[in-house]
Amino acid sequence: MADRPHFRISSDSVVNRNTDFDGGGRSYTRNDYYSHGQSLLKGLRAINQRIETTKDVVKDRAFLEIKLAPGEKIKDRYKNLQNNAQITVLDVINESTGYGFIKKDDIPYLSSRLRQYSESDEHTGRSYFSFVEELNNIDGFEKLSPQLRKKVEGQAEEKFEVTIESFSNLPREVLELGFIEQCGELIDKNGRIKSSYIHTSGSVVVEVEANQEGVLALAQNLDSIRSMDVSPRVVLPMNHPHAGNIQTLNIKDIEGDAKVCIFDSGTVEGNRYFDPFIINRLNAVLADGYNTYHGSFVASRAIFRENVDDQLATGKLTPHVKVLDIRVFGTDTNGETVSLSESELINVIRQTVRDYHQEVRVYNLSLGFLNPVTDETTLSDLQVTRIAAELDAISKEKDVLFITSAGNINSLYQKMINTPYPNYFSDDATRILPPGENFLGITVGSVATKTENGALGGINHPSPFSRRGPGSFGTLKPEIVVDGGNVTTSGNPDQRLYSVALGENPGDLAYNVGTSFSAPLVSSYAAELFDKIPDVSANLVKGLLLHFSSHPNEIQTYGRTNKLEHIGFGIPDIENCLESLRSKATYVYEGSVPQQTYVKIPFWVPSILANDTTRSGRKKLKLRVTLVWNPITDRRKQMDYSLTHLNMNLFKIGDDGQEKEVQIPVSQLLEPSYKMKFSPTIRVEKEFERSFAGGLWSIQLRMSHRWDVPEEYEQDFALLVSVEDPQDTINVYEEITNEVGIRYQPLIRVR
Incomplete structure (x- = not known):
């Protein structure tokens, strides 16, 4: 049990009251x-x-x-x-x-x-x-994406892979069969259907292989088609693989029952370091062969985390999670990667979560989608990708958490020919790869934690290859960063800079770089939180990881102004996620906000922080507040994708003993504070020097929405509030416990 578990706020102390907003309308005037x-x-x-x-x-x-x-x-x-x-x-x-x-x-x-x-x-x-x-x-021609139009205007007989999406709300018999059959009839000898599924938005998605004549026949004759595009390419990043050998290691017993599902290239059965921690191995791709290097590296990072090289010195490995191993990549006869299509991958994810969501709450995707024409990101500021929308829908329905990698810049050194590091990040082509733009999960970037002579990235700077944000519509992505390796200025390999993991075969030690190897660390942390906190929601696990992430001091010397688009809220601290500090006590609350209702959540600020007369002219109190919710989403609404928002207000006790609202514009907050309308995370950090008193402060929430939201809908959320002595001298936790501790229950499970 933690010595200082976070304080869980009781629902009995939360006050709801009705709002008094009225609607309105207007007409449009014409001359004729x-x-x-x-x-x-x-x-x-x-x-x-x-x-x-x-x-x-x-x-x-x-x-x-x-x-x-x-x-x-x-x-x-x-x-x-x-x-x-x-x-x-x-x-x-x-x-x-x-x-x-x-x-x-x-x-x-x-x-x-x-x-x-x-x-x-x-x-x-x-x-x-x-x-x-x-x-x-x-x-009909307007339904073709610009990339597909270029393809169609090219060679008439060339066949290419096309993704067709219908309008939603089709009649059931059309939705389930008729639309797919008609696609097949129209392309006939000019192509073939590869796969299909019904998207969470209610549309039918069909992946076909077709030539110019087949594409035009579909566009001109099927009015129920909403859009047609060149099918995105699923990529498995591979960079600088290096290997070493290790002696036989002892493995400690695993504590707890934390589990992570990994969709990747799989692990090899018979590896004594992996086998005890594999829940099940499932093969979702048919291929001539299987290269398990990437999947093994990712699995090692989840199970044994980032400090494998330190563990080697002790001769003992410490496991943290068990892994559900889903293979979605293979190889052909030439050794080239064979992957599932977007629709096939979505179907595999759906089925896996449906089968395992009660046992496994965390799902790792160290992969991304590239445009096959430009070989760049398929991220859009007009609409999230189908797979990102699907992840959000699954997350909300099953209360699970997806962890995705931000993606790597594969053309790093080519970009550096004309633009030096880190200036090449001004190119939007360096933004994250889908499905990292999803709203309900966490997208993970990489920071460099090692340096040597000739290293390109500085310590705790964004790794030079790690893709940046923002996500779609300007949302904060990636949210957090962890070790993913560093590279050299020259491009020559130097495994001293790389991330380390166990290799695919017993005795192998693997070295590599990439956000693929950052994401499983966060997946491992998330699984530990799900395991140790009773009845916890995905909102709260996400909130804990974001709340207890911080910008490293070294980031101030990084050569780009916008730090948030590279490292988000910073580097997470798993220990702080589970336990308050002596001078920094944290309150936690999970609840829901009904429509047309104010929800007021109280928390206690100890009087000693306001009454300490020795601190004249210095900051006496620091507050960090993080709010996370899982909005209703609708991809059809494009930039209005997120339909529900939580408005947050902070109320303090003034030095006159009266309650007063605190203005919290981002411009007056400490980094890395973040607020954006309809983005489902708010984090504010503010210091106080005067004009406040100890006592019962509060956070007030109200839901707003756009488009259709059911009248009975209530928005679930998780709230975290940290009360801190910025001078790190007062035992804030003990003061709260002495003054009002009986009001709060500990957050984590006793083991």
Whole structure:
């Protein structure tokens, strides 16, 4: 048992009260309602004509493009469209443009209402239709991504892999079979279907191999297709592999029952250092052979963590977790990597989590997706990738935590020919690889923890190869960093700089670099927290790791201004995650916020921090607050992907004994504080010198949302508050215990 377990705040002390927000609305004014109405009728007639002639298997609805008037936003008008025009918005293209559908049987009704709007003396229905600029059929060629268009405009007979995604909300019989069958019929001799699945958003995703004729046949004849793109390539980073040999080692008994699932290239059965800690080995890829180097390195980092070289000196290995080993990479007859497609990988992840989520709560993905045309990241600031959205949906449904690697810059030395380190990071091509942009998991980058003459990265600086943030829409990525190795200025190998792990065969010692080998360390930490804290949520495990991460002092000398986009909240401290310090006590609370409700969570600041008269002119109190929640997400809403947000306010006790709100703009906070609307993590760090008193301070939360959120929905969250003596002299933990300790229960399990 920890000597100073964190304080768990009781739900009995939390106060809920209703908010008093009212809604509002506005109309759009036009000079000529008649002409506008006639224009909308013309568009509707073209849409109706298309549905009568389309070859699409979907016959009960028309898919259409909705453009709104200047200044109008789809997210503000979608309910009006649904209630009064019978148009359901499915996807957001930009703020004023969306794709949607109208049932065939509702077209006469809308036509009648538009005629009334256009031709009546009062232009009845102005508030329902005046804000709509255009109703159009969707151009099939516009559904092709720019990369796919280039492919199609190339050689006619060349076949390439294409990912097709349907609109959501299709009829069940179409969703389950009809759409896939029609894709197959349309490409016929010009391609083949490789795999398919139903995405969490409700769309059908089909991966095909097709030539120019097949792609155009799909785009021109299947109105229910939402988008078509060149299939992304799953990569398994491999850099600077080096090996050594070790003598026989003793292995300590594992303490606890922490478990991690690893999707990688697998481990070799019969390795006496791995076998005792493998829960199960499952092969999800059919291949001619299997190279287990990468998978073994990742597994070693999870099981034995980063200090294998130190453990070698003692002759004993300390295991921390057990591993569920899922092989998703193999090799062909030439030794080249064979991987699952995106849809195949998603199906494997889904099935694995479905089967094991009650036993295994942490899932490691040390892999990434590259654009096969540009060989660069597929990250987008318009929409998260399908696999990132799937990870978020699985995380929320099963309350598990995905740990993903930020990815490596494979063209590092090529970039350095024209741009020196670290200036090449100004190129957006150095941003993280999907699925690292997921919102509910943790993305891990690498820092250099070793240096020698000729090393490129400085101590505790971002590793020169470690991809940077931000994630999609400017969100903070990677959130944390740990050891992943360093490289040389010349590009020559120097294993003294590398990360160390046990090799795939007994007696092998492996040296390598990469964020692939950083991620499993964090997965191991997360699994330990799940094991040691009773009934803990994924929100709280994520919150603990982020809350107890800090920027190293050396980062101040790093050559780029924006440190957050490289190292996020910093380097995590697993020991602090489990135990408060003498001068820094931490409160923890897990709960939920109903809609239209303020939730006020109290915590105690000991009076000695305010009353110490020897500290005149010096900081007396430091607060660190971290809030994590798992929002509803919807990939179809593009930049509005996260639908729920928690607004946070801090209240202190002033020196007059009255409660007062504390303003916490990021500009007035200590690094690495972070707040961004609809990004599901808030961290604030602030010091106080005067105008405060000890007593019951509080954090107040309120949920806001956009688009449709069920009325009964409550947003789950985890909150952590650390109360610290910035001078590190007062026993804050003991003072709280003496003053109000009976109010709080210890956080961790007694073993």
